[in-house]
Amino acid sequence: ALKHSAMPHLMPAFWDSPLSHGINVFVGLVLCFTMLGLGCTVEVSQLGEHIRRPIGVLLALVCQFVIMPLVAFLLALAFSLDDVAAMAVLLCGCCPGGNLSNIMSLLVHGEMNLSIIMTISSTLLALVLMPLCLWIYSRAWINTPVVNLMPFGAIILTLCSTLIPIGLGVMLRYRYTRVADIASLWSLLVTLVMLFILTGAMLGPDLLSTIPPSVYVVAILMPLCGYAAGYGLAVLFDLPPNSRRSVSLETGCQNVQLCTAILKLAFPPQLMGGMYMFPLLYALFQAAEAGIFILAYRMYRKEVLHKADPMVDGEDTDITYQSGEQCFKTETNIS
Numbered sequence: 001a002l003k004h005s006a007m008p009h010l011m012p013a014f015w016d017s018p019l020s021h022g023i024n025v026f027v028g029l030v031l032c033f034t035m036l037g038l039g040c041t042v043e044v045s046q047l048g049e050h051i052r053r054p055i056g057v058l059l060a061l062v063c064q065f066v067i068m069p070l071v072a073f074l075l076a077l078a079f080s081l082d083d084v085a086a087m088a089v090l091l092c093g094c095c096p097g098g099n100l101s102n103i104m105s106l107l108v109h110g111e112m113n114l115s116i117i118m119t120i121s122s123t124l125l126a127l128v129l130m131p132l133c134l135w136i137y138s139r140a141w142i143n144t145p146v147v148n149l150m151p152f153g154a155i156i157l158t159l160c161s162t163l164i165p166i167g168l169g170v171m172l173r174y175r176y177t178r179v180a181d182i183a184s185l186w187s188l189l190v191t192l193v194m195l196f197i198l199t200g201a202m203l204g205p206d207l208l209s210t211i212p213p214s215v216y217v218v219a220i221l222m223p224l225c226g227y228a229a230g231y232g233l234a235v236l237f238d239l240p241p242n243s244r245r246s247v248s249l250e251t252g253c254q255n256v257q258l259c260t261a262i263l264k265l266a267f268p269p270q271l272m273g274g275m276y277m278f279p280l281l282y283a284l285f286q287a288a289e290a291g292i293f294i295l296a297y298r299m300y301r302k303e304v305l306h307k308a309d310p311m312v313d314g315e316d317t318d319i320t321y322q323s324g325e326q327c328f329k330t331e332t333n334i335s
């Protein structure tokens with residue numbers, strides 16, 4: 001009882017501190033860099049092709065706004081999470097795909113065009129579908145304070161604000177292709193470094209102890225379910241193996257930068273407590289699990305299939321490696 005009574009007095013002091021305001025600015029910068037890099041991967045000249053053959057857009061819609069919200073909802077119910085933890089998990093599940101999946105797809109020789117179009121499509125679709133999914137699934141906790149105070153206006157405003165750096169990235173790609181190639185790579189590296197700094201600054205023993213063990217289990221299982229469901233969906237669509245790997249990674253990798261920004265900037269801080277850290281926990285596990293997936297694939301390719309790296313033997317992979325700085329620049333092979 002003493003612990004619960006002390007929390008309301010301690011929490012406002014932290015949230016009103018210069019450190020908290022500094023973290024808010026830091027989270028905003030991470031989100032801007034992420035979205036700028038995402039915009040830099042968009043090829044305006046290829047948009048017509050994706051409109052005529054919208055397989056990437058359709059997969060993005062199903063993976064990010066059908067599969068992942070449902071996975072988050074079912075896990076929250078299965079582990080009987082309280083309303084605050086459930087909303088943090090739901091928000092992460094309703095987020096669009098993250099650009100980490102693009103570099104992961106590259107490492108498993110995936111279909112990069114598909115990975116990139118899924119990421120950008122899910123980000124744009126999130127403007128409408130993310131609030132809708134949140135509203136639908138949060139009905140299970142309808143009479144709780146966190147749902148009654150759900151800041152849909154602030155969430156939509158945060159989502160709309162991402163259009164500015166995305167638009168700048170698209171313009172940069174259209175006008176200065178080589179600069180955009182460099183910016184897309186470096187923005188990803190910078191945001192990853194900033195995310196690790198943010199995690200180190202915010203994840204402390206005191207905060208970690210406030211997060212229930214069931215939330216850690218959900219953070220472990222959720223990306224695994226996403227990877228498996230994405231691969232199953234790609235098999236259902238009868239996609240080639242390299243596309244299956246890309247869809248799998250795209251489904252499990254969420255935009256944790258966006259999720260962190262919404263939880264930190266849009267929700268009442270006294271209400272969320274330490275649960276604004278869930279996206280960072282998710283980020284750690286999604287990266288670790290994807291790393292295991294990549295390692296297993298590369299070992300299988302080398303030891304069982306006895307295939308060399310495509311960069312060495314020139315094997316056709318749907319990926320054009322133009323330079324180290326242009327690893328995200330891809331071309332569609334025409335057969």
